[in-house]
Structure formats: structure tokens, C-alpha cells
Amino acid sequence: MQGAARNFFSLAILYAIGGLVLGLHMSITHDHGQMPVHAHAMVAGWLMSSVFAFFYHLFPLVGRSRLATVHFWLQGVSGVALVVGLFFLLAGNTSVEPVVAVSSIGFFAGVLLFAAIALPAIWREPAQMERRIPGSALQES
Numbered sequence: 145m146q147g148a149a150r151n152f153f154s155l156a157i158l159y160a161i162g163g164l165v166l167g168l169h170m171s172i173t174h175d176h177g178q179m180p181v182h183a184h185a186m187v188a189g190w191l192m193s194s195v196f197a198f199f200y201h202l203f204p205l206v207g208r209s210r211l212a213t214v215h216f217w218l219q220g221v222s223g224v225a226l227v228v229g230l231f232f233l234l235a236g237n238t239s240v241e242p243v244v245a246v247s248s249i250g251f252f253a254g255v256l257l258f259a260a261i262a263l264p265a266i267w268r269e270p271a272q273m274e275r276r277i278p279g280s281a282l283q284e285s
């Protein structure tokens with residue numbers, strides 16, 4: 145893996161470790177108050193970042209583009225701020241609410257940017273890919 149694929153998969157693993165530690169803590173203490181943080185860390189963090197990683201792995205040229213780097217940082221920073229902000233919000237610290245609100249919008253903007261990156265890539269003519277990556281597996285698709 146390279147570029148955005150490697151970055152997203154590294155981030156996914158960090159979400160999985162953090163989210164699972166929280167899930168175990170909730171189970172052991174029988175306090176499920178942080179359930180939304182665990183749920184978002186696991187699904188919006190671990191699973192979505194993995195999907196982004198595998199997309200960029202399938203489209204390596206796209207994964208090394210400047211736009212993919214912008215996507216990684218927008219999705220990554222807003223996602224982590226969302227999950228961490230939500231943790232403190234649910235712990236009773238209402239002053240972090242603007243952080244959660246802004247990061248939610250940032251996270252959504254990241255998905256819109258991903259749509260703008262991914263849709264042209266998946267609809268591109270296979271012949272165009274062949275010219276750009278001679279000898280790659282993309283020639284067969």
C-alpha cells in the first residue's frame with residue numbers, strides 16, 4: 145500500500161484499537177454511556193477508513209494524487225475531532241459542542257470530496273487507465 149491507501153489503513157487500525165478499548169471498557173464497567181463514541185469509532189472510523197484505503201489501493205494513481213492527500217487530512221482530522229469531541233461531550237463537557245458540530249460538517253465534506261474523486265475514477269474508460277499504468281492489473285478490467 146502507498147499514499148492515501150496506506151494513510152487511511154493506518155488510521156483505520158488506530159480507530160479499531162481505540163474503539164475496541166472503549167467497547168471493552170463499557171462492557172466491563174456496565175456503563176454504556178459512551179456507546180455513540182464506540183459505534184462511530186468502529187463504523188465511521190475503522191470501517192469507513194478501511195473502505196477508503198481499499199479504494200485508493202485499487203486506484204493507485206488516484207491514491208497518490210494531491211486531492212487524495214487533501215481528502216485524507218480532511219476526513220482524518222474531522223473524524224478524529226468528531227469522535228474525541230463526542231467523548232468529552234457525552235462525559236458532560238458541553239463547551240466542546242461547537243467542535244463536534246464543525247467536525248461533523250467537515251466529515252460530511254470529506255465524503256463529498258471522496259465522491260468527486262471516486263466517481264470519475266470508477267467511470268473512467270479502462271483504455272485510459274491502461275495508457276497510464278502499462279503492465280498493471282488494471283489492464284484486465
Ligand code: HEM
Binds near residue numbers: 182
Ligand atoms: C471487543 C469487542 C467489542 C466490545 C466489547 C463491544 C462492546 C459494545 C457495547 C457494550 C455496546 C453497547 C451496547 C448497548 O448499549 O446497546 C456496543 C455497541 C456497538 N458496537 Fe461494539 N463492541 C465490540 C466490537 C465492535 C465492533 C468490531 C464493531 C463494528 C465494527 C462494533 C460496533 C458497535 C456498534 C455499531 C454499536 C451500536 C449498536 C446500536 O446502535 O445499538 N462493536 N458495543
Ligand code: HEM
Binds near residue numbers: 188192248
Ligand atoms: C456527519 C457525521 C455524523 C453525525 C453528526 C452523526 C450523528 C449521529 C447521531 C445523532 C446518532 C444518534 C445517537 C444516539 O441516539 O445516541 C447517530 C447514531 C449512529 N451513527 Fe452517526 N453520525 C454521523 C456519521 C456517521 C457515519 C459516517 C456512520 C457510519 C458509517 C454512522 C453510524 C452510526 C451508527 C451505527 C449509529 C447508531 C449507534 C448509536 O446510537 O450511537 N454515523 N449518529
